[in-house]
Amino acid sequence: MNAILRLTCRDCRGIVAAVTNFITRNNGNIVNLDQYTDPAAGQFFMRLEWDLAGFKLPRSRISAALQKFGKIAVSFSDQKKRAAIFVSKYDHCLYDLLLRSKSGELNCDITAVISNHEDLRYVAETFGQEFYCLPDNEKKQLALLKAKKADLLILARYMQILSPKFIRAYPHKIINVHHSFLPAFKGAKPYHQAYQRGVKIIGATAHFATEDLDQGPIIQQNVAQISHRDTVEDLITRGRDLERQVLSEAVRYFLNDRLFVCGQRTIIL
Amino acid sequence: MNAILRLTCRDCRGIVAAVTNFITRNNGNIVNLDQYTDPAAGQFFMRLEWDLAGFKLPRSRISAALQKFGKIAVSFSDQKKRAAIFVSKYDHCLYDLLLRSKSGELNCDITAVISNHEDLRYVAETFGQEFYCLPDNEKKQLALLKAKKADLLILARYMQILSPKFIRAYPHKIINVHHSFLPAFKGAKPYHQAYQRGVKIIGATAHFATEDLDQGPIIQQNVAQISHRDTVEDLITRGRDLERQVLSEAVRYFLNDRLFVCGQRTIIL
Amino acid sequence: MNAILRLTCRDCRGIVAAVTNFITRNNGNIVNLDQYTDPAAGQFFMRLEWDLAGFKLPRSRISAALQKFGKIAVSFSDQKKRAAIFVSKYDHCLYDLLLRSKSGELNCDITAVISNHEDLRYVAETFGQEFYCLPDNEKKQLALLKAKKADLLILARYMQILSPKFIRAYPHKIINVHHSFLPAFKGAKPYHQAYQRGVKIIGATAHFATEDLDQGPIIQQNVAQISHRDTVEDLITRGRDLERQVLSEAVRYFLNDRLFVCGQRTIIL
Amino acid sequence: MNAILRLTCRDCRGIVAAVTNFITRNNGNIVNLDQYTDPAAGQFFMRLEWDLAGFKLPRSRISAALQKFGKIAVSFSDQKKRAAIFVSKYDHCLYDLLLRSKSGELNCDITAVISNHEDLRYVAETFGQEFYCLPDNEKKQLALLKAKKADLLILARYMQILSPKFIRAYPHKIINVHHSFLPAFKGAKPYHQAYQRGVKIIGATAHFATEDLDQGPIIQQNVAQISHRDTVEDLITRGRDLERQVLSEAVRYFLNDRLFVCGQRTIIL
Structure with missing residues (x-):
């Protein structure tokens, strides 16, 4: 079962590393990552999907823990x-x-x-x-x-x-x-x-x-x-x-x- | 070598037969015929291509002979x-x-x-x-x-x-x-x-x-x-x-x- | 209401004129005509659709009358x-x-x-x-x-x-x-x-x-x-x-x- | 001016974080990242592009430094x-x-x-x-x-x-x-x-x-x-x-x- 993060923030150096680090440190296995920086707006967009098997954080605390990175939305592949x-x-x-x-x-x-x-x-x-x-x-x-x-x-x-x-x-x-x-x-x-x-x-x-x-x-x-x-x-x-x-x-x-x-x-x- | 007729006229009964008859009576072999009637405008459009081998009319008289059918243009496949x-x-x-x-x-x-x-x-x-x-x-x-x-x-x-x-x-x-x-x-x-x-x-x-x-x-x-x-x-x-x-x-x-x-x-x- | 003729025959000079003449002589108004000659097979194919309003032949005799032109099939737009x-x-x-x-x-x-x-x-x-x-x-x-x-x-x-x-x-x-x-x-x-x-x-x-x-x-x-x-x-x-x-x-x-x-x-x- | 890494390796937990960390620690700004894991082959593929402005490693040492991650190729946007x-x-x-x-x-x-x-x-x-x-x-x-x-x-x-x-x-x-x-x-x-x-x-x-x-x-x-x-x-x-x-x-x-x-x-x- 996977979690999916949608992140929007100002483009800034190190954001990909920071987020992927966070996932990896919590023992998540990234299965998909796509990102885009809009040159005119200077906005950064990322969709990151990781396998929750063995993930250290409980579901209920994932959103709160990710909010430091920008405007986020988290969903789970088993929640329609x-x-x-x-x-x-x-x-x-x-x-x-x-x-x-x-x-x-x-x-x-x-x-x-x-x-x-x-x-x-x-x-x-x-x-x-x-x-x-x-x-x-x-x-x-x-x-x-x-x-x-x-x-x-x-x-x-x-x-x-x-x-x-x-x-x-x-x-x-x-x-x-x-x-x-x-x-x-x-x-x-x-x-x-x-x-x-x-x-x-x-x-x-x-x-x-x-x-x-x-x-x-x-x-x-x-x-x-x-x-x-x-x-x-x-x-x-x-x-x-x-x-x-x-x-x-x-x-x-x-x-x-x-x-x-x-x-x-x-x-x- | 082929002749190509482009014909535009008011839609009227018998126009296809009249034109194809004319070609056939003059010993032309039709190799392509497509036509369309625009329902709103009541206009008839036809493109007709025939083989000139054995055609009885000389090239120079074809256009004049076809003008009775409507607004026409005639071209020849060997004239670029x-x-x-x-x-x-x-x-x-x-x-x-x-x-x-x-x-x-x-x-x-x-x-x-x-x-x-x-x-x-x-x-x-x-x-x-x-x-x-x-x-x-x-x-x-x-x-x-x-x-x-x-x-x-x-x-x-x-x-x-x-x-x-x-x-x-x-x-x-x-x-x-x-x-x-x-x-x-x-x-x-x-x-x-x-x-x-x-x-x-x-x-x-x-x-x-x-x-x-x-x-x-x-x-x-x-x-x-x-x-x-x-x-x-x-x-x-x-x-x-x-x-x-x-x-x-x-x-x-x-x-x-x-x-x-x-x-x-x-x-x- | 329209009739549709599907005709297949050996390619021969005058076939388009012959068929369209037949329709016109019987007072049919051609609303669509498309044809193709296969160069390798020497076969001629035609689909011809005409308005039956005022057509002189009764439906029941149309097929028989058209058979002289080749292998034919006739259908009517009101027959599903x-x-x-x-x-x-x-x-x-x-x-x-x-x-x-x-x-x-x-x-x-x-x-x-x-x-x-x-x-x-x-x-x-x-x-x-x-x-x-x-x-x-x-x-x-x-x-x-x-x-x-x-x-x-x-x-x-x-x-x-x-x-x-x-x-x-x-x-x-x-x-x-x-x-x-x-x-x-x-x-x-x-x-x-x-x-x-x-x-x-x-x-x-x-x-x-x-x-x-x-x-x-x-x-x-x-x-x-x-x-x-x-x-x-x-x-x-x-x-x-x-x-x-x-x-x-x-x-x-x-x-x-x-x-x-x-x-x-x-x-x- | 950008560097582009192409990486192929066995799929393993933490690889995205490891590589993006490496780039970020060396002061590289990631401008594009795309990755794919082939499910049948168990192979991981990544294309990562980063801005070299301010990057701490000289060009000549980048390839050697990245080899620990797998089979790699590095190119530079100014080298045709x-x-x-x-x-x-x-x-x-x-x-x-x-x-x-x-x-x-x-x-x-x-x-x-x-x-x-x-x-x-x-x-x-x-x-x-x-x-x-x-x-x-x-x-x-x-x-x-x-x-x-x-x-x-x-x-x-x-x-x-x-x-x-x-x-x-x-x-x-x-x-x-x-x-x-x-x-x-x-x-x-x-x-x-x-x-x-x-x-x-x-x-x-x-x-x-x-x-x-x-x-x-x-x-x-x-x-x-x-x-x-x-x-x-x-x-x-x-x-x-x-x-x-x-x-x-x-x-x-x-x-x-x-x-x-x-x-x-x-x-x-």
């Missing part, structure tokens, strides 16, 4: 994160997440499927998930998320803009999928926009939701070549594959503690 | 188009076009390399091409193009905005490459813009130059995945491969008589 | 093909096909899900499909397929080799997915083979099943970049996305009457 | 590697390498272009490179390489099989490009093989040359979608782009000290 999925009427991303969760691809517990419509209740319930229809009621949603101890909110084609207050309650913990290769075609009906503009490539983007619509830090993007023969309907169909793919990959990065944010950019270690 | 290349200081697209021309990939004669700087004279001359340094002088450029009978103008990272008058002289005959996946990152320094925005994919776009900068009909696009580790310099380096690729593919479509324009969209048959 | 899906224990391709069918991406009726195991009965039944567990009994399978009037058999990770007799009963009507980019890694455990060989790309291939295992005409292939960090388990996970994708695209080509076979190659019009 | 390019008659990979070298993409000195034919002398000489035509004379080739102190041999479509003795003289220092997605289509005329098999994807592979033809550890692969319309000649044309790309990327990995070999697999850190 808790994800809530927000949906409206499109079912493809929901099915995809539920199937990937079922197959073991996504290391999380899905604690709730929340919607502003009843349409997808049967999908959630087929997979044994609790479904909550809470339209226009962020207060109830937030209460539910708190009760469910959600670590991550996944907006799986949720067609409702969240309030700034809601978003601030889960900073860098809300992953949205937008159906274009951002920053192109922000806002409504991006496939129609793409068709009108005559692009030869369409895309999808998974990003952290922030108060600025479709402008949060981008986590993952993917594209597909199209031709003049593709109608808007064709773009929507092909785009579903892209949306599924980028959303599930972004979620997997999050669940594997690989995501850091540096200004408007994400660092994936 | 004449391309002029515009460059400034970046050499990668110029080298690429010259090498592809030399290897026989591009079925054209390069009639002139035109620049607003002297820097790339040696490149053109190494390949035996005439080089003209004509900065800020569209009048001389147009005269040269006329003298050289240029069919196609290729802006191979030409860092100078053409006047509307210049562009109107070569409608849908000027191919530009822009170093972003348009419509994202129009204008100056797109790789810097891409870095700032934190995208995970960069791209390049070949398009027809029109009076609206970076807004002409898109011919070809390509992209590459990048990561947070890539600096602006890395994006520029990786982008060069994309620029080369999309520009040469767009030029090849043009030279093979495969390009049609329908509003802001290109049709590639 | 009937597909049977074969599965064993892996559920990802089955779910994918059922979901795409449900969303209208695949223009077919699924007539039966057939398996050599009981494991996936609940999946089929959740989607309202009939499930038949018929292990080691090709006779019963063939009887069922006949009763169900299956036009297409989809082997969605069916882990059982079909007999030559079975395959001959559905020539070029059985689509299989193999989890490698064929011809690399034929046979068992291709992801393990790929890991051992240290490739940097994995793939999946949809092909017509023939009597030679994994050697039938290839319909669609797709690949993904991998790294040394990916374990065999990771390859299996990532490969599932590729398998889903190539199988569904191959099936869509089939259902849209776009597939032709020329020796060991497929033509997609 | 020395590459020899082998060619025959195809010029596309040669041009590509010379152009990328000229543009600063490849951090190396090209010490010689060696060939078994005179054909490409003018290409090398246009770029100011020495050209040696040494057909069927490995002895002279080896003497030249020794005199030129070559660190890396690049087989840029060199159409001559090297003897085992030659290859053993440069273990994991010879990079070859093969024009297929290995292991498919080993040996001669892979594009013809690909055409015959009817694949929908072609590829190219850069790999270390070993005594087993086309079977050395793969460094980089890339692919392109093709269609039934592509002739063998088209595959050759499109393949040139893939060959250029994978070869230059593999060379860049080598020059940046990112390549390790573990059995038949490469590790890229």
